Amino acid sequence: MSVRVGILGATGAVGQRFIQLLDDHPTFDLAAVTASAESAGETYREAAKWRVDTPIPDDVAEMEVAETTPAGIADDDVDLLFSSLPSGVAAEVEPAFLEEGYVVSSNSSNDRMAADVPLTIPEINPGHLDLIEVQRDERGWDGALVKNPNCSTITMVPTLAAIDEFGLESVRVSTLQAVSGAGYSGVTSMEIIDNAIPHIGGEEEKMETESRKLLGEFDGAEVSLHDADVAASCNRIPTLDGHLENVFAEFADDPSPEDLREAMRSFEGAGDLPSSPDQLIKVYGDDEPERPQPRLDRTYADGMGIVAGGVQSTDAGAKYNCLAHNTIRGAAGASLLNGELLVEEGYV
Structure with a gap:
C-alpha cells in the first residue's frame, strides 16, 4: 500500500527531519511540501537552508514548494499531512485543512490537551486514536487531527508507562535539553555557550499535563488523566541534539532497581509499526552508571528509541535518567509513527 503524504x-x-525520515519509507510517498507565501513557487532546494546531516533527496530538492493552504496542495492528491508548523500558525492553518477533509498528524503544540484530540505515542496509548470519532462529531469536519507530545514529554513517558505497573504515584523530573529543541534561531550562541538556562517557556506545563493524558484511560468518550502528581524543571544546555532527563518516581509498591530495569527492558508497547524500534527502551545497568549521554546515545535505534540508566532506589522510591533524540523521536519521528498508526487503524 502506498500513501501519498505532504509536509x-x-x-x-x-x-x-520529516524529509529525511520519509526518504525510502516503505509506505509513504512524499507528494507535497509547503512553506510560507514568500517561499511558494521556489524549488525546495532554493527555499530550504538544509541543515540535516544527510543530503536532500534529489526528487525532493526539485519539488515546487506550495503555499500552506488547502488550495496550495489541492492538485497533489494527498492522503495524509504531517504538520511541523509553529503552534501559533498551526492553530490558524490546521483547522482549514481538517475542514477540507485532510487527515493531519501534527507535531505542533496547539490542541494537544484538547479533550477531543488524541495525544498519542503509538507504543503507549494507541487506543486513544479513537478520540477521532468524538472529534468528528464535536467539530463537524471529515478530517482528523492527531498530535504527538512535546519532545521532553516523549523522552520520559515511555519509561513511566513501563514502570506504571508498580503503582506510579508521583514524578519529579529535571531536564537537560538540547539547543535544537528551540529551533535554529531559538537560542543564540552568546546565550548558551559556557552557560545553562534554567527556564524554557511553557515546557514545564507541557510535561506535567501531557504525561498524564498519555498515561490516562480512554473509555470511548473521553480520556481520564492519570492521577500521578507530576512536576518538572526544564533547563537548556549546550548540546546539539538529545534531551537528557533526571527522573524521581514514587510508587504504591516497592520495586527494586532490577525490577524497574527489567520492566523497561521488556516493555513492548503496542503494535508493530515500520518506524518503531524492536526494543523501545534500552537500559544500562549498574556497571555503566555514566550512561546515557546525549552524544553517545541519542542515535539509538536510528534516533527512534529511548535510553535509560542510573536506576537506583531512594528513600521515597527510585531515580533514573532517560534520553531521546529530540528532533527525531521527539518531533518528526513521533508524528511519522502516528501517521503509520493512522494507516494501520484505517483512518487513512
Whole structure:
C-alpha cells in the first residue's frame, strides 16, 4: 500500500527531519511540501537552508514548494499531512485543512490537551486514536487531527508507562535539553555557550499535563488523566541534539532497581509499526552508571528509541535518567509513527 503524504512547514528544522525520515519509507510517498507565501513557487532546494546531516533527496530538492493552504496542495492528491508548523500558525492553518477533509498528524503544540484530540505515542496509548470519532462529531469536519507530545514529554513517558505497573504515584523530573529543541534561531550562541538556562517557556506545563493524558484511560468518550502528581524543571544546555532527563518516581509498591530495569527492558508497547524500534527502551545497568549521554546515545535505534540508566532506589522510591533524540523521536519521528498508526487503524 502506498500513501501519498505532504509536509506543512517543510523548510524548518522539524520539516527537514520529516524529509529525511520519509526518504525510502516503505509506505509513504512524499507528494507535497509547503512553506510560507514568500517561499511558494521556489524549488525546495532554493527555499530550504538544509541543515540535516544527510543530503536532500534529489526528487525532493526539485519539488515546487506550495503555499500552506488547502488550495496550495489541492492538485497533489494527498492522503495524509504531517504538520511541523509553529503552534501559533498551526492553530490558524490546521483547522482549514481538517475542514477540507485532510487527515493531519501534527507535531505542533496547539490542541494537544484538547479533550477531543488524541495525544498519542503509538507504543503507549494507541487506543486513544479513537478520540477521532468524538472529534468528528464535536467539530463537524471529515478530517482528523492527531498530535504527538512535546519532545521532553516523549523522552520520559515511555519509561513511566513501563514502570506504571508498580503503582506510579508521583514524578519529579529535571531536564537537560538540547539547543535544537528551540529551533535554529531559538537560542543564540552568546546565550548558551559556557552557560545553562534554567527556564524554557511553557515546557514545564507541557510535561506535567501531557504525561498524564498519555498515561490516562480512554473509555470511548473521553480520556481520564492519570492521577500521578507530576512536576518538572526544564533547563537548556549546550548540546546539539538529545534531551537528557533526571527522573524521581514514587510508587504504591516497592520495586527494586532490577525490577524497574527489567520492566523497561521488556516493555513492548503496542503494535508493530515500520518506524518503531524492536526494543523501545534500552537500559544500562549498574556497571555503566555514566550512561546515557546525549552524544553517545541519542542515535539509538536510528534516533527512534529511548535510553535509560542510573536506576537506583531512594528513600521515597527510585531515580533514573532517560534520553531521546529530540528532533527525531521527539518531533518528526513521533508524528511519522502516528501517521503509520493512522494507516494501520484505517483512518487513512
